[in-house]
Amino acid sequence: xxxxxxxxxxxxxxxxxxxxxxxxxxxxxxxxxxxxxxxxxxxxxxxxxxxxxxxxxxxxxxxxxxxx
Numbered sequence: 001x002x003x004x005x006x007x008x009x010x011x012x013x014x015x016x017x018x019x020x021x022x023x024x025x026x027x028x029x030x031x032x033x034x035x036x037x038x039x040x041x042x043x044x045x046x047x048x049x050x051x052x053x054x055x056x057x058x059x060x061x062x063x064x065x066x067x068x
Contacts, residue, residue, distance in 0.1 A: 009050040010040065016048035020057070 017024045020037060030036030031046070037056040040047045 010047040011050060011053075013039075013046050013048065016053060019050075019053050 013024050013027050017027050027036065031039060037048060038052045040049065
């Protein structure tokens with residue numbers, strides 16, 4: 001097996017909402033407003049890459065020691 005052909009792990013909006021501690025409604029609203037966590041549209045289905053969720057959380061991380 002070639003390690004370059006690894007399929008990224010994806011989750012639906014319900015799992016993504018739990019990982020992001022947001023409601024599904026909030027994720028849908030953020031998509032409508034074109035903000036929030038990146039997502040993938042496959043037909044009518046919405047999926048989130050776990051790597052995008054992790055990156056989004058890290059980008060929005062606030063370190064109190066460096067905030068001053």
